[in-house]
Amino acid sequence: MKLVFEKSVPGRRAVRIAPANVPRINIRSDLLRQKPANLPELSELDVVRHFTELSRRNFGVDNNFYPLGSCTMKYNPKVAEHIASYPGFADLHPLLPQLRMGGMLTQGALRVLHEIDLLLREITGMAEFTMQPLAGAHGELTGMMIMAAYHREQGNKKTTILIPDSAHGTNPASAAIAGYSVVSIPSNENGVMDIEAVRQHLNDEVAGLMLTCPNTLGLFNPHVKDICDLIHSVDGLTYYDGANLNAIVGKARPGDFGFDIVHLNLHKTFATPHGGGGPGAGPVGVKKKLVPFLPVSVVIKRNDGTYALQYDRPKSIGYIAPFYGNFGVVLKAYVYILMLGKEGLCRVAENAVLNANYVKERLKGHYKLAFDRLCKHECVFTISERMAQNGIHAVDIAKALIDKGFHPPTVYFPTIVKDAMMIEPTETESKETLDSFIDAMIEIAEQAENEPEKLKTAPTTAVVCRPNETIAAKNLNIAYL
Ligand SMILES: *Cc1c(COP(=O)(O)O)cnc(C)c1O
Numbered sequence: 446m447k448l449v450f451e452k453s454v455p456g457r458r459a460v461r462i463a464p465a466n467v468p469r470i471n472i473r474s475d476l477l478r479q480k481p482a483n484l485p486e487l488s489e490l491d492v493v494r495h496f497t498e499l500s501r502r503n504f505g506v507d508n509n510f511y512p513l514g515s516c517t518m519k520y521n522p523k524v525a526e527h528i529a530s531y532p533g534f535a536d537l538h539p540l541l542p543q544l545r546m547g548g549m550l551t552q553g554a555l556r557v558l559h560e561i562d563l564l565l566r567e568i569t570g571m572a573e574f575t576m577q578p579l580a581g582a583h584g585e586l587t588g589m590m591i592m593a594a595y596h597r598e599q600g601n602k603k604t605t606i607l608i609p610d611s612a613h614g615t616n617p618a619s620a621a622i623a624g625y626s627v628v629s630i631p632s633n634e635n636g637v638m639d640i641e642a643v644r645q646h647l648n649d650e651v652a653g654l655m656l657t658c659p660n661t662l663g664l665f666n667p668h669v670k671d672i673c674d675l676i677h678s679v680d681g682l683t684y685y686d687g688a689n690l691n692a693i694v695g696k697a698r699p700g701d702f703g704f705d706i707v708h709l710n711l712h713k714t715f716a717t718p719h720g721g722g723g724p725g726a727g728p729v730g731v732k733k734k735l736v737p738f739l740p741v742s743v744v745i746k747r748n749d750g751t752y753a754l755q756y757d758r759p760k761s762i763g764y765i766a767p768f769y770g771n772f773g774v775v776l777k778a779y780v781y782i783l784m785l786g787k788e789g790l791c792r793v794a795e796n797a798v799l800n801a802n803y804v805k806e807r808l809k810g811h812y813k814l815a816f817d818r819l820c821k822h823e824c825v826f827t828i829s830e831r832m833a834q835n836g837i838h839a840v841d842i843a844k845a846l847i848d849k850g851f852h853p854p855t856v857y858f859p860t861i862v863k864d865a866m867m868i869e870p871t872e873t874e875s876k877e878t879l880d881s882f883i884d885a886m887i888e889i890a891e892q893a894e895n896e897p898e899k900l901k902t903a904p905t906t907a908v909v910c911r912p913n914e915t916i917a918a919k920n921l922n923i924a925y926l
Contacts, residue, residue, distance in 0.1 A: 504852050506718065510874060510882050512804075514823045514855040514867030515613065515661055517691045517713035518720070524784065525716045525777040534776055539768040543753055555752035558744040558769060561728075561779040568782075568790070569687070569707050570700020571730030575739045577770040581688050582615040584708030584727030585655070589623030590762045591706060591731060591738045592653050592682045598760065601680060603652035609638040611662060611859045616655045616686060625652060632861060636816035637666040643675055651679050657686040658702070659693070661859040661867070662816060663801060663823035673703030682706060682735075690714045691871070692798060692821035695791035705732045714793075716781035717774045726774040740765045796872035797822040800879060804870050807883045811890035815862040823869035825862055828893070835897035839864040842889055844911055847904035849885040 487495075505511070511518040529535065533553065541551050562574045578584040589606075596603050606620040610629045617627040628646050633639035637660060654676045659665040666672070673683045685704035691714045699707050711717055712725035719725055731739060737760040745755045769775075785793065798821050805814065805824040812826040828837055843853030843866070855867040870879055892900055904911060 505720070509850055509852065510870075510878050511852040512854045512868045512870050512882065513852060514663075514825070514869040515688065515858065516720070516855070517688075517710070517822070517869060517871060518852075519691070519871035520873040521716040521718045521777070522781065522784070525780040526718075528780050529773045529776045535773070537772075539772075552752055554769075554772065555744050555754070557776055557779050558772075559746055559752055561775055561782070562744070564779070564782050565709065565728060565730060568694060568698065569690075569709070569730050570698035571707055572733040573736045573739060573743075574728045574730040575743070575765070575770075576726065576728050576772075576775050577740050577764070577766045578708065578727040578729055579766050579771055580725040581686070581708055581710040581713070581727045582619060583765070584710075584729045585615055585619035585684070585686065586622055587727075587729045587740065587762070587765045588684050588706040588708055588731075589619050589625065590765075591729070591735055592684065593623050593625075594738045594760065594762050595682060595735055596652055599680070601652070603681070604650045606652055607643060607646055607654045607676070609656065609660065610861050611636070611638075611660050612655065612657060613661060613686065613688065616657075620655065632660075632662075635818065636660070636662045636664045637668075638672065640668040640672055640675070643672050647675055647679055649679055651676065651681045653682040653684055653705075655684040655686060656704075657689055658699075659689050659821035661689075662825050662862070663689075663692070663820040663867075663869075664816060664818070665692075665821055669702045677703070688713055689822060692794055692823075694794050695787060696794045700730075700732065705735060706730070711774050711778040715778035717777050724771045724774055726771045726778070728770075728775070738762055742769075744769075793872050794822075797870075800870040800872060800874060801868070803876075804868055804879060804883060808868075808886055811887050812866070815865065822871070823867055825859070826866045826868065827862055827864045828866075829890070832890075832893040832897070833864075835893065837893045837897050837900060839866050841897075841900040841903065842866060842886075842893065845889045845892070845900050845903040846885060848906045849889075851882055851885055 506518055506520050537551060537554055543551050543555065558576055561576070565574045566572065575587070578587045604626055605628050606625045607628050607630050608616050608620065609632060611632050620627050630638055630642045630646060638656065654672065656666075656669070656672070658669050676683050682705045683703060685699040685702070685707040687699065687707050687709040690709055694714060707730045708727045709715075709730070710725065710727055712719040717725065729739070737758060739758070739761060740763060741756050741758050741761045742754040743758065744752055746752055782790070801820050801822050801824050805820055808826060809817065813829050815825040815827055828839060828842070839856040843856050846853045854869070857865055858867060859865060889900065902911060
């Protein structure tokens with residue numbers, strides 16, 4: 446029998462595949478199933494209800510406010526999603542030839558990869574990008590491998606990476622996986638990496654620095670350029686963790702601060718809904734002297750205007766991911782950047798910073814600010830002394846917010862602030878939404894000071910109640926008591 450598979454999705458080109466020549470596979474009889482598999486027999490309606498019910502328990506930016514600091518949980522315009530689902534992009538197979546198959550099927554995709562590289566260069570001040578890394582952490586590892594490859598070529602015997610104590614945990618992890626030992630640099634009384642501490646730890650062993658700026662407290666380090674200069678003075682390289690680019694996009698460029706390697710989290714700054722582990726993209730950009738070490742392949746534009754994949758990079762660290770990275774995520778970022786343009790991107794940063802400072806100023810009489818100064822895109826609070834005396838912790842505030850329909854902020858991070866509550870409103874929220882969140886936070890603060898026992902059992906109105914954390918960690922089946 447000749448099998449014909451036809452896709453009849455409206456608006457899509459029908460694809461006919463007639464695998465007439467596929468040989469029969471003879472499977473050994475001892476490997477064949479003896480009786481029918483015991484599959485659950487459910488109607489379509491039962492299945493639809495089950496998954497719809499599960500999806501309703503989910504919380505996302507599309508439901509309500511999501512002030513999860515360090516994550517940039519902004520609203521991602523649906524138009525980017527729509528364009529990424531065009532069959533001409535979504536149905537491309539990574540093994541399609543570059544120039545054949547019914548006329549240049551892959552040329553458009555290669556052009557996107559090339560043009561977003563140019564856009565990211567302009568945004569960051571770097572010389573060239575790779576789109577391969579699949580997340581920020583993966584970009585960090587790529588960057589550390591590039592750093593190691595550079596030092597190997599220079600004949601440098603360097604062993605350590607300097608990282609501030611406020612860093613995201615992936616920074617020291619990436620440095621360690623790349624073979625380096627990590628020296629943690631304390632933050633100063635202003636909440637930023639202390640330049641004197643950097644000076645004290647500076648020696649020929651220092652291979653480089655990893656820095657997030659503004660950092661995970663939402664604070665910009667005014668000495669960032671001097672710190673980069675110091676690292677360069679011992680022939681070290683500087684790595685910019687771009688997770689917080691939302692705060693400065695269009696306004697300032699890490700390349701101009703003096704960074705040699707940069708990763709961006711396209712899923713944070715540039716229009717990919719995320720959470721729950723992906724998909725993401727962590728493109729890495731480098732300064733000119735590090736370009737030869739970038740992963741292969743690289744998309745180039747030929748003189749005749751066509752695009753091609755280039756593999757001829759003998760110093761490359763090799764493949765860091767299959768094919769070209771998460772192409773769909775890269776494509777969404779490309780759409781988003783072109784849609785917003787230069788002015789739009791500047792307004793992203795302006796409004797992200799304005800919103801964070803608004804929340805900070807309105808909440809600062811009710812919670813204790815970790816560092817009371819102008820913040821960038823996020824601000825970090827801790828509990829008041831009275832709350833602490835009442836036995837209230839950040840977790841209680843977070844759980845109480847769930848009862849009020851808000852996603853809690855990031856809690857207990859950065860670890861240098863006890864009972865940290867890290868709020869990142871992002872630029873996409875209206876003043877009305879921010880006000881209702883702030884009002885909820887104020888109500889909870891009053892309860893935490895006056896009726897603390899009520900908070901300790903929250904959430905009480907949500908689909909689930911508060912798990913017994915100890916049992917939850919030990920036995921997943923009886924977590925909810
Ligand atoms: C999110 C984040 C990372 C890691 O990025 P992923 O894309 O989640 O792997 C690294 N550093 C900082 C500061 C972050 O906020």
